[in-house]
Amino acid sequence: MTQLVELSHQPIWRHFQALCKIPRPSKHEDAVRAYVKEFGENLGLDTLVDEVGNVIIRKPATQGMENCRGVVLQSHLDMVPQKNADTEHDFTKDPIRAYVDGDWVTAEGTTLGADNGIGVAAAMAVFESTDIPHGPVEALFTIDEESGMSGAHGLKPGLLNGEIMLNMDSEDEGELYVGCAGGVDISVSHSYQEESLEEGYSSFSLALKGLKGGHSGVDIKLQRGNANKLMVRLLKALTGIGARLAEYSGGSLRNAIPREAFAQVAIPSCNREEAARIVDEYLNVFRTELAEVEPDLSLVIQASESVQKAMPLEAQSQLLDTLHVSPNGVHRMSLSVEGVVETSNNLAVIKIKEGRITIENMVRSLIDSAREEHAESIAGLYRLMGAEVKKQGAYPGWKPNTESTILKTMKDIHEQLFGYEPEIKVIHAGLECGLLGSAYPNWDMISFGPTIRFPHSPDEKVHIPAVENFWNYLIKTLEAIPEA
Numbered sequence: 001m002t003q004l005v006e007l008s009h010q011p012i013w014r015h016f017q018a019l020c021k022i023p024r025p026s027k028h029e030d031a032v033r034a035y036v037k038e039f040g041e042n043l044g045l046d047t048l049v050d051e052v053g054n055v056i057i058r059k060p061a062t063q064g065m066e067n068c069r070g071v072v073l074q075s076h077l078d079m080v081p082q083k084n085a086d087t088e089h090d091f092t093k094d095p096i097r098a099y100v101d102g103d104w105v106t107a108e109g110t111t112l113g114a115d116n117g118i119g120v121a122a123a124m125a126v127f128e129s130t131d132i133p134h135g136p137v138e139a140l141f142t143i144d145e146e147s148g149m150s151g152a153h154g155l156k157p158g159l160l161n162g163e164i165m166l167n168m169d170s171e172d173e174g175e176l177y178v179g180c181a182g183g184v185d186i187s188v189s190h191s192y193q194e195e196s197l198e199e200g201y202s203s204f205s206l207a208l209k210g211l212k213g214g215h216s217g218v219d220i221k222l223q224r225g226n227a228n229k230l231m232v233r234l235l236k237a238l239t240g241i242g243a244r245l246a247e248y249s250g251g252s253l254r255n256a257i258p259r260e261a262f263a264q265v266a267i268p269s270c271n272r273e274e275a276a277r278i279v280d281e282y283l284n285v286f287r288t289e290l291a292e293v294e295p296d297l298s299l300v301i302q303a304s305e306s307v308q309k310a311m312p313l314e315a316q317s318q319l320l321d322t323l324h325v326s327p328n329g330v331h332r333m334s335l336s337v338e339g340v341v342e343t344s345n346n347l348a349v350i351k352i353k354e355g356r357i358t359i360e361n362m363v364r365s366l367i368d369s370a371r372e373e374h375a376e377s378i379a380g381l382y383r384l385m386g387a388e389v390k391k392q393g394a395y396p397g398w399k400p401n402t403e404s405t406i407l408k409t410m411k412d413i414h415e416q417l418f419g420y421e422p423e424i425k426v427i428h429a430g431l432e433c434g435l436l437g438s439a440y441p442n443w444d445m446i447s448f449g450p451t452i453r454f455p456h457s458p459d460e461k462v463h464i465p466a467v468e469n470f471w472n473y474l475i476k477t478l479e480a481i482p483e484a
Contacts (some may be wrong), residue, residue, distance in 0.1 A: 002098055006071070012471050013121070015120070026075070027147055029077045030111060031079050039127075039128075040055070043337075045058060052150060053154075054151045058136075059134060059138070063131055063480075071136070071162050071163075072140050072160055072162035074141070074169075075169060078145055079113035079146065080113075080146045084110075086109070089405055096112060107460065108255070116168070118449065118462060119169055119449060123471070125205070132475055136162070138162050141482075146255060148185075148392075149432060150270075152436055164445075165433070165436065165444070165445045166445075166448070168470075169429065169449060170431075170437075171218065171455060172451055173450055173451045173470065174414075176414075176447070177425050177448065178407060178447075180427045180428075180431040181427070182430065183365075183394070184393060186362070186391055188359035188387050190356075190386065190388065191355055195311070197266055205266075208262075209259070212293070212296075213259035214457050216344075217427070217430060220329060220344045220346065226258055226346075227260050228349075231250055242268075243266070244263045246307040248262070248264075248350055248353075249352075254348040265307070266305060266310055275301065276301060318385050319357065323359075326347055326378065327377070331343040331344055347359075397444070400435040404445075407446060410477055412480075416476075422448075448470070
């Protein structure tokens with residue numbers, strides 16, 4: 001296994017390696033915030049932390065470029081904490097174990113944090129440099145992008161002076177993003193009175209694992225399996241032979257497609273063999289339906305410790321029916337941007353235990369009104385079962401600017417560097433550009449980055465040659481910024 005230190009002679013990889021050593025899941029950015037703040041101060045640069053916890057660093061123009069338009073390099077400090085079930089890792093304490101695998105950098109059993117650590121590392125490399133020509137440049141390192149965008153929400157107008165914003169949080173080489181989806185979280189809570197079970201039941205655990213998961217925006221159109229939707233189908237079938245649901249846990253993050261789901265059930269002892277048959281049947285059904293996208297799907301039933309209490313049958317039937325019809329995946333494709341998802345939902349997290357039910361959905365849309373309509377239709381579904389529903393953390397989409405000056409500049413540079421024009425795209429994901437642009441409506445914005453595969457999952461990896469190209473592209477863009 002080749003260690004990341006092999007690449008650390010290059011400035012961007014050296015900074016990324018340092019970031020991998022600092023725990024930085026969303027909501028736990030204190031250590032990484034202190035690190036980048038100290039980085040700026042040690043360089044003698046104007047450095048501040050705003051009232052919500054974002055870090056801003058300013059660097060003057062190099063000689064002869066003082067009249068260029070100011071540029072803001074923007075990335076987020078946090079990362080998605082996802083790990084395989086058999087991986088021992090505490091994201092609030094343990095470093096990411098990154099390593100080189102051929103042309104890729106990945107991590108041992110966890111997310112890598114290239115989303116958005118590569119962007120942070122690139123900005124740090126620019127600010128540390130003494131030989132890169134550039135105009136006035138600022139770094140904006142936001143917090144909590146992956147879990148509510150509170151950093152972007154809380155950014156105040158007037159703190160930054162730049163006119164051009166380069167968001168370095170995209171994940172495909174050769175593409176420039178000029179628009180993105182907005183989003184909103186739907187949080188559901190409900191309660192029920194547990195019932196004691198009579199004798200005559202056998203207890204089992206159900207485990208559905210091996211799904212790829214992935215980013216609930218970028219990967220939603222890939223039609224991967226959603227562990228919650230699949231497990232609900234199985235539970236409905238088992239209800240037909242008298243199964244009683246005691247506990248459930250599926251998914252872990254609202255913006256990650258759920259890869260695993262687990263349930264504790266009690267089944268009449270006379271139906272033990274039938275339960276095993278149904279599980280085998282549904283395993284074959286799921287494998288057939290998802291053969292091309294989920295080759296490692298597994299579904300296991302095992303005897304477990306005795307279940308004493310379970311959900312009442314009426315409440316169980318109502319809940320499973322609601323989850324079964326709850327929208328998930330692509331709701332509508334864009335009519336204006338070919339091949340791009342307009343509106344979607346991720347049935348992300350379900351927890352059931354000791355009389356409490358919590359459910360997390362995340363709706364995304366390129367159109368703010370469509371986001372609200374889809375979110376309200378889902379919220380209404382859960383209200384029909386008597387649940388408490390909250391729509392939280394709504395953020396706007398980013399409308400493309402076809403007259404963008406920086407877009408023309410970066411298209412020309414890309415063709416000069418790589419011999420072909422970049423694709424101009426809109427992404428079905430929640431870049432911070434929509435929120436940041438509402439605070440700084442004068443900004444001319446572009447999002448770009450190196451190739452990252454399977455973000456928000458333990459399979460996350462970043463392409464080494466693409467990082468080198470991204471770095472060279474960034475340098476040439478800074479050199480080409482026009483005068484004000």
